[in-house]
Amino acid sequence: MALEKLGESLGKVIRRITLAGLVDEKLVREVVRELQRALLSADVNVKLVMELSRKVQERALKEKPPAGLSRKEHTIRVLYEELVNLLGGGDGYTLPQRxxxxxxxxxxxxxxxxxxxxxxxxxxxxxxxxxxxxxxxxxxxxxxxxxxxxxxxxxxxxxxxxxxxxxxxxxxxxxxxxxxxxxxxxxxxxxxxxxxxxxxxxxxxxxxxxxxxxxxxxxxxxxxxxxxxxxxxxxxxxxxxxxxxxxxxxxxxxxxxxxxxxxxxxxxxxxxxxxxxxxxDAERFISRLLGMGDLQSLLEKAKETIDEQKAREIFKGEFTLEDLYAQIESLNKMGPLASVMRMIPGLGMALPQEAAELTEARMRRFLVIMDSMTREERQKPRIINSSRMRRIALGSGAKVEEVKELLKYYNTMKRALKSLKKGRGRGMRQLARLMRGMGMQ
Ligand SMILES: Nc1nc2c(ncn2[C@@H]2O[C@H](COP(=O)(O)OP(=O)(O)O)[C@@H](O)[C@H]2O)c(=O)[nH]1
Ligand SMILES: [Mg+2]
Known part of the structure; x- marks a missing residue:
């Protein structure tokens, strides 16, 4: 595609933000410097580059991220919006009749x-x-x-x-x-x-x-x-x-x-x-240039994210393996796990397709394992000791390790939800960490 080199260097800038632990002033400065280099070597006018850098820097650090977006996502969005502005916004072309x-x-x-x-x-x-x-x-x-x-x-x-x-x-x-x-x-x-x-x-x-x-x-x-x-x-x-x-x-x-x-x-x-x-179309052009074909839909989705309030309603009461079962099932129903995950704040950034598929398969395995549990075990997972684990593994054709993994996942999830109920935002961050642990991020 056109402007491949620029696309590559901008893609690197985005990845840099995605991988950063924290978006702080130092990171933003570095990112802006890389951005400048990328744009200047694509022949963009120095004055325009400086203007854009100033805006990116200011907005990334000073603007409050809109609801549903983490600072990291906000920074990427700012970068994207300013690049679109640089190309004049471009609203496409409306097909005439004559x-x-x-x-x-x-x-x-x-x-x-x-x-x-x-x-x-x-x-x-x-x-x-x-x-x-x-x-x-x-x-x-x-x-x-x-x-x-x-x-x-x-x-x-x-x-x-x-x-x-x-x-x-x-x-x-x-x-x-x-x-x-x-x-x-x-x-x-x-x-x-x-x-x-x-x-x-x-x-x-x-x-x-x-x-x-x-x-x-x-x-x-x-x-x-x-x-x-x-x-x-x-x-x-x-x-x-x-x-x-x-x-x-x-x-x-x-x-x-x-x-x-x-x-x-x-x-x-x-x-x-x-x-x-x-x-x-400037928006589509920039999305593609950044190598994020779905960036735009992702940004749209971010606007309609499940907010914390709603999440709290979904997850009230004691969280059991039965809830986990229902949750995994409903995620499967809602569509590819990856796209659902994208709607959760803190998980917003694109997931690699293979990682998402792998995890969906894993989720399905978890369902099979839970099918081999008794109702009591699902409602009171505490009682699952090692002999029960062996029985469950045998019944579901899984390894004991996998049963352990499921229980570990359940416990992390439970903890995350608990803090979600208590604190603001922290729970979601924990959820994000959990997903990362599962090879999803
Ligand atoms: N690679 C490439 N070549 C193009 C493109 N558009 C036109 N050309 C080439 O540019 C040259 C001049 O094009 P032409 O249409 O004759 O220009 P005109 O003098 O303005 O009518 C021709 O060799 C075209 O094949 C394009 O988008 N990409
Ligand atoms: Mg001609």
């Missing part, structure tokens, strides 16, 4: 390729598409576009010999009328920038686009910001498509610099093929 889309941008930025990619994008979503070839400056521009969209069976209007882009559009429009989506490819090379801009203004006049997307090569890095500003001032753009994000070491610079201009990034190009186009 639209005229004009692409502008310099020669070589990827306009013609993006016309084909967008055509494919809309076609896949059931809309009919026509494209107009109005780059009358570049030799064989018409042929290039035709070749790109030919496999898609999309109609290209224009002609290889046309000289006047405005005429091309005037002629094409009546024929494009019936299409849901009409995409206009334009020229990127002129004798001067002024000439390019004035042709674009004239084209927009006749084409009356709903969207004017500026196509920018992300290899430009921070320079992309200046380009976005210039096009916006002269032509008025409604969005940006950043191309060649695949393998662009300067993609971070381009993304953040464009976001800073306030022009929304709508799509990113991640390859030469017509399928290599993605709707840009």
């Amino acid at each position: 639209a005229r889309i004009m692409l502008v941008g310099l020669q070589g930025s990827g306009k013609t390729t993006t016309v084909a990619k967008l055509a494919r994008y809309f076609q896949k979503r059931g809309l009919s598409v026509t494209v107009i070839a109005a780059d009358t400056h570049r030799p064989a521009a018409y042929e290039q576009l035709s070749q790109l969209v030919e496999p898609l069976h999309i109609r290209v209007l224009g002609s290889p010999h046309a000289r006047d882009a405005v005429e091309v559009v005037k002629e094409a429009l009546p024929q494009a009328e019936k299409s849901d989506i009409v995409i206009l490819d334009t020229a990127g090379r002129h004798r001067s920038e002024e000439e390019l801009f004035s042709e674009m203004v004239a084209l927009a006049e006749v084409f009356q686009p709903d969207e004017k997307f500026l196509v920018i090569d992300s290899n430009l890095g921070q320079q992309a910001g200046a380009q976005a500003r210039a096009f916006n001032e002269h032509i008025g753009i409604t969005g940006v498509v950043l191309t060649k994000l695949d393998g662009s070491a300067r993609g971070g610079g381009a993304l953040s610099a464009v976001a800073e201009t306030g022009a929304p990034i709508r799509f990113v190009g991640t390859g030469e093929g017509t399928d290599a186009l993605e709707v840009f």
